[in-house]
Amino acid sequence: MAETDDALSDAGEARRIANDARERVRFEEEALEFAEQVYRVARRLVSTREEAEELVQDTYARAFRSWRSFTPGTNMRAWLLRILTNLNVDRGRKIQRTPDLQPLEEGDYYLANKLAATDGEQTLEQDQVVERLSQNGVVDALAALPHDFRDVVVLVDIGEFSYADAAQILDVPIGTVMSRLHRGRRILKQTLAEETLS
Amino acid sequence: MTAHDAGCEKCEELLQGYLDRDLSPAEVVVAERHLNACGYCRRRYRFEERLRRYIRVSASERMPAGLLEKLAQLREQTPGAQF
Numbered sequence: 001m002a003e004t005d006d007a008l009s010d011a012g013e014a015r016r017i018a019n020d021a022r023e024r025v026r027f028e029e030e031a032l033e034f035a036e037q038v039y040r041v042a043r044r045l046v047s048t049r050e051e052a053e054e055l056v057q058d059t060y061a062r063a064f065r066s067w068r069s070f071t072p073g074t075n076m077r078a079w080l081l082r083i084l085t086n087l088n089v090d091r092g093r094k095i096q097r098t099p100d101l102q103p104l105e106e107g108d109y110y111l112a113n114k115l116a117a118t119d120g121e122q123t124l125e126q127d128q129v130v131e132r133l134s135q136n137g138v139v140d141a142l143a144a145l146p147h148d149f150r151d152v153v154v155l156v157d158i159g160e161f162s163y164a165d166a167a168q169i170l171d172v173p174i175g176t177v178m179s180r181l182h183r184g185r186r187i188l189k190q191t192l193a194e195e196t197l198s
Numbered sequence: 199m200t201a202h203d204a205g206c207e208k209c210e211e212l213l214q215g216y217l218d219r220d221l222s223p224a225e226v227v228v229a230e231r232h233l234n235a236c237g238y239c240r241r242r243y244r245f246e247e248r249l250r251r252y253i254r255v256s257a258s259e260r261m262p263a264g265l266l267e268k269l270a271q272l273r274e275q276t277p278g279a280q281f
Binding site for chain 1 (some may be wrong): 209211212213214218220238239242244245246248249250251252253254255256257259260261262265266268269270272273274
């Protein structure tokens with residue numbers, strides 16, 4: 001009978017709407033749990049706290065609008081960071097220095113060798129030796145990295161993403177992540193050596 | 199006491215991969231065999247571990263107060279979805 005069919009389909013529709021809303025709320029709550037971690041990465045990709053706040057807000061607005069495109073059970077943290085890094089590119093970054101024009105890279109022991117040269121080989125064995133590097137110096141050195149290197153170093157070394165996740169977030173091959181990460185870390189250490197020990 | 203040889207050069211090249219746990223098993227053997235015998239490299243590997251921790255801690259900033267609330271307010275409103 002028509003009336004019963006309508007009543008059944010109305011009930012079905014109401015159930016669907018309720019299920020949909022429940023899924024959406026579950027999604028939103030999970031997304032908000034990552035806010036601290038998303039901010040931590042965002043803060044190191046832009047110059048000021050205000051820019052980071054704005055970038056994170058834009059990211060969550062986009063995420064909440066497109067929640068249906070997220071596959072439940074997959075890596076939401078990476079999904080959010082992908083939105084964030086894409087938005088960061090859209091914001092129009094300043095043209096960066098071409099990495100190839102960087103001075104010849106030093107090896108991975110460079111900073112340690114510089115510290116040992118000024119304070120002695122034995123200081124390398126001390127826990128506090130890293131405190132010779134000011135925390136502001138670390139922040140400044142990260143900010144000074146060309147952005148292709150900075151993206152990877154921040155995602156992996158600050159955001160604690162795997163190479164694979166970073167590759168997915170930035171939509172580059174994993175080999176590119178590794179190359180930029182290794183070179184980025186070396187440049188970072190070189191900058192720290194120059195800032196601290198000139 | 200310093201020992202700079204081809205072994206130390208190789209060990210330096212393996213540093214990042216070793217700490218990232220991204221070396222092949224054969225490369226891990228090369229690194230660890232050298233590290234067991236070489237204080238110069240051992241000190242630099244330990245330094246690098248400390249440095250990474252320090253960089254992460256130094257560069258990690260907390261969310262400003264009120265941001266979480268602002269984000270929560272960005273949630274889409276669906277009229278009539280009450281439960």
